[in-house]
Amino acid sequence: MTSDTLLKLQAITKVYGMGEAQMFALRGISLTINQGEFVAVMGPSGSGKSTCMNILGCMDQPSDGHYWFRDVNVGALSRNQRTLLRRHYLGFVFQGFNLLNRTSALENVELPLLYRGVGSNERRAAARLALATVGLSGWETHKSNELSGGQQQRVAIARAIVTEPLLLLADEPTGNLDSQRSEEIMALLVQLNRERGITVVMVTHEPEMAAYAQRIVQFRDGLIERDQKS
Amino acid sequence: MISNLLTSTLPIAVREMQRNLLRSVLTMLGIIIGVAAVIVLMTLGSGTTRHVTEQIASLGSNLLMISTGKSMGPMQSSTAPKFKLADAEAIAREVTSLVAVAPQASSNATAIFANQNWQTNITGSSERYFSVNNRQLAAGRIFTTSEVRSGAMVCVIGETLRGKLFGTSNPIGARMRLQKLSCEVIGLLEAKGQSSMGSDQDDIVILPLRTFQRRIAGNDEVAMIQVSAKDGVTTNEVKQAIQQVLRRQRHLSAADEDDFNVVDMKEIAGILSGTTQLMTSLLSAVAGISLLVGGVGIMNIMLVSVTERTREIGIRLAIGALEREILAQFLVEAVVLSTTGGGIGILLALTIASVLAAVLQIPLAFSPLVIVSAFVFSATVGVVFGYTPARKAARLNPIEALRHE
Ligand SMILES: Nc1ncnc2c1ncn2[C@@H]1O[C@H](COP(=O)(O)OP(=O)(O)OP(=O)(O)O)[C@@H](O)[C@H]1O
Ligand SMILES: [Mg+2]
Numbered sequence A: 001m002t003s004d005t006l007l008k009l010q011a012i013t014k015v016y017g018m019g020e021a022q023m024f025a026l027r028g029i030s031l032t033i034n035q036g037e038f039v040a041v042m043g044p045s046g047s048g049k050s051t052c053m054n055i056l057g058c059m060d061q062p063s064d065g066h067y068w069f070r071d072v073n074v075g076a077l078s079r080n081q082r083t084l085l086r087r088h089y090l091g092f093v094f095q096g097f098n099l100l101n102r103t104s105a106l107e108n109v110e111l112p113l114l115y116r117g118v119g120s121n122e123r124r125a126a127a128r129l130a131l132a133t134v135g136l137s138g139w140e141t142h143k144s145n146e147l148s149g150g151q152q153q154r155v156a157i158a159r160a161i162v163t164e165p166l167l168l169l170a171d172e173p174t175g176n177l178d179s180q181r182s183e184e185i186m187a188l189l190v191q192l193n194r195e196r197g198i199t200v201v202m203v204t205h206e207p208e209m210a211a212y213a214q215r216i217v218q219f220r221d222g223l224i225e226r227d228q229k230s
Numbered sequence B: 001m002i003s004n005l006l007t008s009t010l011p012i013a014v015r016e017m018q019r020n021l022l023r024s025v026l027t028m029l030g031i032i033i034g035v036a037a038v039i040v041l042m043t044l045g046s047g048t049t050r051h052v053t054e055q056i057a058s059l060g061s062n063l064l065m066i067s068t069g070k071s072m073g074p075m076q077s078s079t080a081p082k083f084k085l086a087d088a089e090a091i092a093r094e095v096t097s098l099v100a101v102a103p104q105a106s107s108n109a110t111a112i113f114a115n116q117n118w119q120t121n122i123t124g125s126s127e128r129y130f131s132v133n134n135r136q137l138a139a140g141r142i143f144t145t146s147e148v149r150s151g152a153m154v155c156v157i158g159e160t161l162r163g164k165l166f167g168t169s170n171p172i173g174a175r176m177r178l179q180k181l182s183c184e185v186i187g188l189l190e191a192k193g194q195s196s197m198g199s200d201q202d203d204i205v206i207l208p209l210r211t212f213q214r215r216i217a218g219n220d221e222v223a224m225i226q227v228s229a230k231d232g233v234t235t236n237e238v239k240q241a242i243q244q245v246l247r248r249q250r251h252l253s254a255a256d257e258d259d260f261n262v263v264d265m266k267e268i269a270g271i272l273s274g275t276t277q278l279m280t281s282l283l284s285a286v287a288g289i290s291l292l293v294g295g296v297g298i299m300n301i302m303l304v305s306v307t308e309r310t311r312e313i314g315i316r317l318a319i320g321a322l323e324r325e326i327l328a329q330f331l332v333e334a335v336v337l338s339t340t341g342g343g344i345g346i347l348l349a350l351t352i353a354s355v356l357a358a359v360l361q362i363p364l365a366f367s368p369l370v371i372v373s374a375f376v377f378s379a380t381v382g383v384v385f386g387y388t389p390a391r392k393a394a395r396l397n398p399i400e401a402l403r404h405e
Helices: A049-056 A079-089 A105-115 A120-133 A149-161 A179-195 B002-019 B021-058 B085-094 B145-150 B159-166 B209-217 B235-249 B265-304 B306-319 B323-360 B368-394 B398-403
Strands: A005-016 A023-034 A038-042 A064-069 A090-093 A167-171 A199-203 A215-220 A223-229 B063-068 B098-113 B116-125 B137-140 B154-157 B175-178 B181-189 B204-208 B224-229 B260-264
Touching: A005 A049, A023 A049, A023 A199, A023 A223, A038 A049, A038 A179, A049 A167, A049 A199, A079 A090, A079 B306, A079 B323, A090 A149, A105 A120, A105 A149, A105 B002, A105 B306, A120 A149, A149 A167, A149 A179, A167 A179, A179 A199, B002 B021, B002 B323, B021 B265, B021 B323, B021 B368, B063 B235, B063 B265, B085 B098, B085 B224, B085 B235, B098 B159, B098 B209, B116 B159, B116 B209, B145 B204, B145 B209, B154 B159, B154 B175, B159 B181, B159 B204, B175 B204, B181 B204, B181 B209, B204 B209, B224 B235, B235 B260, B260 B265, B265 B306, B265 B368, B306 B323, B306 B368, B306 B398, B323 B368
Parallel strands: A038 A199, A038 A215, A090 A167, A167 A199, B116 B204, B154 B181
Antiparallel strands: A005 A023, A005 A064, A215 A223, B063 B224, B063 B260, B098 B116, B098 B175, B098 B224, B137 B181, B154 B204, B175 B181
8 A cells, every 4th residue: 555545445236135145346456546636536327336335435335345445444333433433534425425415505505614623703713615616605504405406415515524624435426417517516516636635436337527537437236347547 | 628529510510511511401491380289289279278267267166057858959959848936946945955046038139328239148047157157346336135036127247248349438327228228337247268168258248037038038937057066066966966856846747858958068178178078189180190200201311312421431531531420510400490390380380379279269288298308309300310320321431432333
């Protein structure tokens, strides 16, 4: 493992269900991602992309295999330690946004800072800035259910980047956006990656979006079919 | 560490309660209704019991009531001849275990003073009436023996009547009209309030029996004889002695049944307090049911909101909230809602019970035990059902929690 390795997956498998209904979502994935990389994950629906992202995000545990995050064996961590790892190092954009209902955009974005113990003024300022970054200035007080799908997606992105994480995991961040918005978001991710050194792993179905990445990992049936630098 | 956790989660909990105002209000409502219902019902129940107990205590000691007819109550047979003064005198003379004997007759009539008039109860009796019925005077004096014997135009009035007729002026020495009779007010009874049967014992005029018979009733009948027995004599002995005298006075042959009856007031009081105790138990049962219904209401709301809240917990976990931070948030929420609801319930109950007790004229008998246990029960239900689902959810993986249906 070299000094600029951020994370390393080794023979990761994930099995859902038991016995007859057993189903392999991941069949042995090995993957190394370096600090500062911008990786696009592609592959057909059901090929295990989200499952892999959840494991990378320390939100789900693999059935077998090893996961190192900066020399830390994630599998050996306690629940609370994994939570703290998420809190301090990871930003996650869910495929389904997962915003708090009936809660303003601003409060949703503030949430990760709240658990980091950031004071309320600083928190609010950072949240406003993050919302401005995703083009949602003026929408701060809107409740999440009053926003369009694209706007919700951008709030979710703002929430993931407000903490300036070490690793940003984005599961189809442009899935609900028109092409112009998608380009803007991609430009933003590229900027975060270049200027702040945030490592980005992004799932996408669209080759145009994947083209922004330096590296494309292709999934198929729970395995990595291809891993190429672009 | 704990206080740290509290200060960091309190704002989140408060925010979450505001955000889900309806859910918060409904939860509190369950607790409010449960707590208030129990306290109000139990308070009224024990208030009534205490009222009856006080009534029993205020009855003259060892008081027996002798009336004509075969049974007590409103269905008295009217065929039995009434008593005469001689009957009472015979009892007083021959039954040695008695302290006092007071013959009585009464009717309703209008009392008039100046331009005020008031329909009241007029009772004719002897000077013994006061001791037998355990009634003290607030002012003036009672009848003398000679006034009773001669049928003097004097009377003693109750507090209600005094208020109605005399207002602020002094009634003692005033002349009041009762039908054709004009009598001098010589005494005022101390107020006694409602009887256990619900009649106002202060709405009354007491005349010497003879005056009543001649001027009001127009006959020489005695409706009832009250006696008080000496201490240490059993009621049964007294009853038998009285029966003997009266059977002779009323010329009953050995084959005839008694056409009068002797009732121990304590017996009636006992029956009455038994009834109130039954009522109190019934109220307690109803109170218990309302507490249960309130509890079920709380449970319901909490359980219905579990799905939504599990997703919320998933989001918080994913973002980096520790299990204990989430649990602290839910615990704070449940405790705040439950104690606020319980507090409001107590205040509401105190208000309602005070008003009802005033209306029903019963003493306010708040029991701290009832208040505390109703509060504790509801608060416990609230906390348990607010906290338990959250504890289950907070143990899930963030992904499992987010996927929860
Ligand atoms: N909780 C679960 N229980 C059972 N099976 C699951 C679960 N989550 C995912 N799977 C299965 O695992 C496989 C991989 O799912 P995953 O969500 O990783 O696919 P994906 O590549 O993200 O697809 P998409 O592009 O549609 O998002 C699928 O066949 C899915 O049915
Ligand atoms: Mg997916």
